[in-house]
Amino acid sequence: MAFYLRDNNGFRDKHSTQHAVLDIVNAIHENIDHNVVSCGIFLDFKKAFDTVDHSVLLISCIIMVLEVQLTINYWFTSYLDRRTQTTQINSKISSKQNLTCGVPQGSVLGPLLFLLYINDIYTTSTKFKFHLFADDTNLL
Secondary structure, eight states: OHHHHHHOGGGSTTOOHHHHHHHHHHHHHHHHHTTOOOOOEEEEOTTGGGGOBHHHHHHHHHHTTTTSOHHHHHHHHHHHTTOEEOOEETTEEOOOEEOSBOOOTTSSHHHHHHHHHHGGGGGGOSSOOEEEETTEEEEO
């Protein structure tokens, strides 16, 4: 867990998309030097923060209990539990609806929770090197 949380350029101080692009370009240059063909798949998780399934996220936290203590899991659960949303158009406001997906955008915990949610994406393939930048991912 710590590797991807630490190395995701999108949520690191003083890192920008340029750092992520440089990592990818360097990897391609290394492949060229070794006569290896490069193939890149670029993913942009549209509305990523809105689609984080709370139960999947909390299971991910529980699985990582060796690195994230159980008390913190309870805290995350209470942070995500019973969240509601409404929609307002002009003066009309909808009734409250319970949320089962999404992490609060603009919050300090939102990016961390999203990273916990996608943290094991690198296990989906042994053929690719994963480059993460916030909610954008490159498989090379």
